[in-house]
Amino acid sequence: MKTIPSIQVEVGGKMFKLSAEKLESGPPPRLKTLCKCPTPEVDRPSYLFKGILALYQTGELHIPEGSCPLAFLKELEFWEIDISLMADCCYNRHVVSK
Numbered sequence: 001m002k003t004i005p006s007i008q009v010e011v012g013g014k015m016f017k018l019s020a021e022k023l024e025s026g027p028p029p030r031l032k033t034l035c036k037c038p039t040p041e042v043d044r045p046s047y048l049f050k051g052i053l054a055l056y057q058t059g060e061l062h063i064p065e066g067s068c069p070l071a072f073l074k075e076l077e078f079w080e081i082d083i084s085l086m087a088d089c090c091y092n093r094h095v096v097s098k
């Protein structure tokens, strides 16, 4: 049996695991660059990173439950993820409605 290589990344003191395959198929930017280091580590809020990670896992970007939309938008900026990737449900609810 072939094991799928996984990548561990530490965000805000918490470990997150992601398959290398998913990482490759996900959006280009910062996380990929970061995961080239032997021990990827970044000091960002881990509860917001869940939303970023889910994008790689599911291909959909949603705002993590209970988090502030504005904080999450900042996080997208940091990870260089385009807001256009956000699913309509979250986009319409949190970004457009003002």
Ligand SMILES: [Zn+2]
Pocket (backbone or CB within 6 Å): 061, 062, 063, 087, 088, 089, 090, 091
């Ligand atoms: Zn949503």
